[in-house]
Amino acid sequence: MFAYEESLPHVDLAFTDRQGGVSTGPWASLNLAASNGDDEDSVRRNVAAAVQALGGDPAEAWLMRQVHGAEVHVVDGAPDTVPPEADALVTARPGAVLVVRVADCLPIVLADDEARVVGVAHAGRRGVVLDVAAATAEAMRDLGARQISAWIGPRICGRCYEVPEEMRGEVAARLPVAWAETTWGTPALDLAAAAAEQLEKVGVSVHDLASEHAVCTYEDEERYFSYRRQGEKSGRLGGLVRIRP
Numbered sequence: 307m308f309a310y311e312e313s314l315p316h317v318d319l320a321f322t323d324r325q326g327g328v329s330t331g332p333w334a335s336l337n338l339a340a341s342n343g344d345d346e347d348s349v350r351r352n353v354a355a356a357v358q359a360l361g362g363d364p365a366e367a368w369l370m371r372q373v374h375g376a377e378v379h380v381v382d383g384a385p386d387t388v389p390p391e392a393d394a395l396v397t398a399r400p401g402a403v404l405v406v407r408v409a410d411c412l413p414i415v416l417a418d419d420e421a422r423v424v425g426v427a428h429a430g431r432r433g434v435v436l437d438v439a440a441a442t443a444e445a446m447r448d449l450g451a452r453q454i455s456a457w458i459g460p461r462i463c464g465r466c467y468e469v470p471e472e473m474r475g476e477v478a479a480r481l482p483v484a485w486a487e488t489t490w491g492t493p494a495l496d497l498a499a500a501a502a503e504q505l506e507k508v509g510v511s512v513h514d515l516a517s518e519h520a521v522c523t524y525e526d527e528e529r530y531f532s533y534r535r536q537g538e539k540s541g542r543l544g545g546l547v548r549i550r551p
């Protein structure tokens with residue numbers, strides 16, 4: 307169910323793996339999104355199971371329609387029937403469970419435990435270039451956050467995320483730390499390194515869980531979904547956070 311979980315004095319956070327859900331086929335088993343063709347009811351049950359495992363109420367689960375942008379949505383009430391179009395959510399509302407869904411992109415969970423403000427962000431290549439992570443931290447500060455910590459969860463690593471030479475050049479021109487090479491010697495990008503640097507620049511302390519635990523979604527088929535490995539039908543992993551009510 308969870309690849310990683312942590313409970314702070316006021317905040318619970320976790321990242322899911324692909325195990326412990328009800329989906330089958332390419333989505334087996336804990337797939338958290340239906341945009342890839344999976345059965346909507348199975349996905350609903352999977353999301354509810356993950357939220358409950360965190361101690362949350364599925365009726366308080368906030369999802370996003372992610373578009374690889376940098377829009378941050380502020381959560382201050384009960385979830386809407388249609389999830390907002392955004393790539394980050396922030397809240398000071400106790401009980402609200404913020405959920406970011408990914409397959410290879412970076413799932414980022416943020417929290418100021420003492421100020422009781424939390425956030426999630428989805429950062430793929432475009433999101434990193436747009437600096438969605440810093441935008442999320444800024445929106446949290448507008449809600450009263452001061453000392454923000456960020457956790458970067460399971461994602462494709464810089465030694466697997468192959469891109470065309472020209473794309474590596476464009477991204478590395480802005481974010482030199484993103485320059486990488488695959489284990490097979492071709493151009494690549496290390497998006498987690500770039501996002502970590504962006505967060506540290508705005509005063510956020512970063513835990514890159516995937517680096518610390520040598521996790522790569524592309525390399526570990528048993529434990530993770532990977533868009534690069536599975537294509538359009540890839541399942542989705544999640545990053546979840548809530549302020550305990």
Ligand SMILES: [Zn+2]
Binds near residue numbers: 463464465466522
């Ligand atoms: Zn890798």
